[in-house]
Amino acid sequence: MFISYEEGIFFVAEYIRTRYATAGGAYYKGGTLKAMGxxxxxxxQWTQKVCSVAATLRRRAQ
Incomplete structure (x- = not known):
């Protein structure tokens, strides 16, 4: 479906932003990971696990 991993990541990030993290989005319940989960x-422990993965990715990107 996507021509690169980057394209897939950006697609999912935009989906989350518009539907979960933006007031008025279809699944908006406060815009936090905890609310989304x-x-x-x-x-x-989903929220903590997602935060841990994000922190690991951030460290590897530096």
Whole structure:
């Protein structure tokens, strides 16, 4: 579907931004990871795990 990983990442980021993180979005419940996870994540540690992965990616990108 995507010609590169980068294109796929940008597509998903935009989807999350417009639907979960922006007031008025279809799934907006406050715009935080915790609010987003409360909609569908069954793991109560989901927010912390996502933050950990993001921190790891940030460190590797530096």
């Amino acid at each position: 409360s909609l569908w994540a069954s793991d109560p």
